[in-house]
Amino acid sequence: MSAPISAWWAKGWAQYLVDKKLVKDGDFIWMPVEVPGATYGVQEEAGASTVLKPMNITWEVTDNTLDQAEVINRMADYLTANRAKIKAIIGLGDLVTGSIKRVFDQVGVKAGEIPVVGWGNSTDTTQEVLNGYVNAAQWQDPHATSYMALSLAAMASGGIPPGFDIITGALYEKDTAGVYDKILSGG
Amino acid sequence: MERSLVERLIAKPELGPLVLLVLLLAVFTAINPAFMSAQNISNAFTFTVELGLIALAMTLLMTSGEFDLSVGSVFGFSAVLMWTLFNTGLMPMGVAFLAAMAMAMFIGWVNGMLVTKEGIPSFLVTLGMLLVVRGTALYTTQGFPQNTWRAEDQWLAEVLVGDVTIFGLRLYMSMFWFALAAIVTHYVLTQTKVGNWIQASGGNSNAARARGVPVNRVKIILFMFSSAMAAFAGIISSIRTQAANPNSGTGYELEVIAMVVIGGTVLTGGRGTIIGTVLGIFILRFMRNGIVMIGVPGLAYNIFIGGIILAMMVLHNRIERRHMTGT
Numbered sequence: 001m002s003a004p005i006s007a008w009w010a011k012g013w014a015q016y017l018v019d020k021k022l023v024k025d026g027d028f029i030w031m032p033v034e035v036p037g038a039t040y041g042v043q044e045e046a047g048a049s050t051v052l053k054p055m056n057i058t059w060e061v062t063d064n065t066l067d068q069a070e071v072i073n074r075m076a077d078y079l080t081a082n083r084a085k086i087k088a089i090i091g092l093g094d095l096v097t098g099s100i101k102r103v104f105d106q107v108g109v110k111a112g113e114i115p116v117v118g119w120g121n122s123t124d125t126t127q128e129v130l131n132g133y134v135n136a137a138q139w140q141d142p143h144a145t146s147y148m149a150l151s152l153a154a155m156a157s158g159g160i161p162p163g164f165d166i167i168t169g170a171l172y173e174k175d176t177a178g179v180y181d182k183i184l185s186g187g
Numbered sequence: 188m189e190r191s192l193v194e195r196l197i198a199k200p201e202l203g204p205l206v207l208l209v210l211l212l213a214v215f216t217a218i219n220p221a222f223m224s225a226q227n228i229s230n231a232f233t234f235t236v237e238l239g240l241i242a243l244a245m246t247l248l249m250t251s252g253e254f255d256l257s258v259g260s261v262f263g264f265s266a267v268l269m270w271t272l273f274n275t276g277l278m279p280m281g282v283a284f285l286a287a288m289a290m291a292m293f294i295g296w297v298n299g300m301l302v303t304k305e306g307i308p309s310f311l312v313t314l315g316m317l318l319v320v321r322g323t324a325l326y327t328t329q330g331f332p333q334n335t336w337r338a339e340d341q342w343l344a345e346v347l348v349g350d351v352t353i354f355g356l357r358l359y360m361s362m363f364w365f366a367l368a369a370i371v372t373h374y375v376l377t378q379t380k381v382g383n384w385i386q387a388s389g390g391n392s393n394a395a396r397a398r399g400v401p402v403n404r405v406k407i408i409l410f411m412f413s414s415a416m417a418a419f420a421g422i423i424s425s426i427r428t429q430a431a432n433p434n435s436g437t438g439y440e441l442e443v444i445a446m447v448v449i450g451g452t453v454l455t456g457g458r459g460t461i462i463g464t465v466l467g468i469f470i471l472r473f474m475r476n477g478i479v480m481i482g483v484p485g486l487a488y489n490i491f492i493g494g495i496i497l498a499m500m501v502l503h504n505r506i507e508r509r510h511m512t513g514t
Contacts, residue, residue: 036486062485067437068332068430073234077479080227081219102428106230106357123334124430 007047091118098124252456262436265418295414299407389456
């Protein structure tokens with residue numbers, strides 16, 4: 001059985017940081033999440049760990065709640081306390097990644113000073129990518145994720161075994177963020 | 188016999204929380220001197236005063252013998268309502284703000300009427316209202332947050348959350364509103380006839396009624412005030428964070444009640460202190476900030492918060508008992 005999709009995406013985020021030489025052996029990565037213990041965060045941490053562990057990169061997952069004000073407050077506290085040791089941030093949820101600009105502004109961190117990658121299914125994050133606060137963010141098409149799977153199931157029931165993967169998302173950077181910003185804005 | 192200054196100081200109910208706050212600040216600063224940096228103090232103040240606005244109103248309500256569990260949901264709902272009215276072009280921002288405040292006061296009025304006229308305990312009434320208001324916010328928005336990006340050019344946003352940097356310390360207007368609210372509520376509670384009515388209503392409501400105190404009216408007004416302050420705080424928070432989420436404010440009611448009780452207001456009513464509440468607000472929020480600053484692991488956060496609250500309540504209780512016995 002293949003890894004869950006969340007783990008697959010997060011493996012890509014960690015690999016992005018390594019490939020772009022944004023982190024190196026022994027570095028520390030901060031992974032804020034809204035609800036620790038929820039399936040998405042757990043799977044994402046597991047996915048990222050497959051890349052980070054072999055490089056002796058350590059990380060910490062922090063609890064930030066689902067409340068925007070509390071998210072910004074907790075993230076600002078953590079960043080103030082650990083700014084020197086954080087070499088990169090992986091946002092395990094949309095709310096935390098979409099709060100990066102407000103947290104950086106509050107703590108006085110410049111856009112791009114700390115590399116950030118993670119979920120990007122909100123206009124907050126597309127704007128952060130466009131403005132350089134987030135290096136790369138994950139888009140996952142909610143409709144395609146469902147109906148492509150149904151198409152595969154229909155094929156399978158018709159006797160055609162699915163022999164391929166269908167990717168229904170993309171890790172976007174500044175050059176393509178406008179496309180996702182338009183989609184998420186309903187344009 | 189005339190008591191000495193020290194004896195009078197020790198007799199103050201605010202002494203316990205003051206000692207706790209000083210202790211807390213000293214310990215956290217000793218472990219990590221950056222705890223007292225302008226940057227960190229500025230961060231800690233930002234959100235603290237928004238919760239603090241609700242705690243001030245809750246102090247008056249709890250002194251009158253009632254409490255309000257719906258403040259967290261009103262915090263989230265009012266901001267959603269204001270931004271929905273404004274973003275859809277139905278009203279200019281100022282009018283939308285007034286409409287949201289009026290709706291919050293109506294919620295408080297309903298709470299007050301059900302408690303005083305129907306005789307239902309405020310715990311049950313406001314628990315029900317919490318669910319009604321939160322559910323309304325979720326249903327009307329279908330769970331989606333309202334964007335507040337258009338707040339930048341609005342004079343009202345400047346008045347509510349404009350900021351200024353003094354010696355590296357970024358201070359928001361909400362700090363001013365909090366200070367003003369603290370002074371006014373302290374004055375009302377300690378220097379006015381209304382303050383006496385509030386304490387009498389919470390101490391012994393039957394005796395208060397017999398002496399002509401309009402107990403029901405006092406409580407209804409305090410419920411309305413409590414809801415209005417929750418709405419005010421929610422709107423301020425939504426402008427500052429640039430998001431009005433229907434889930435905002437979840438769990439704030441318990442945190443606010445903890446702030447008030449740690450500050451020395453009696454849970455059963457009859458005695459309250461605004462100065463104590465201000466200290467309680469700072470104790471709880473600086474404690475949350477401090478344990479992150481001293482490097483407590485992210486997922487162990489709640490263990491420490493819970494443990495410190497329990498330890499503080501024990502300490503607070505002992506100091507309080509010594510007051511009572513005069514030792």
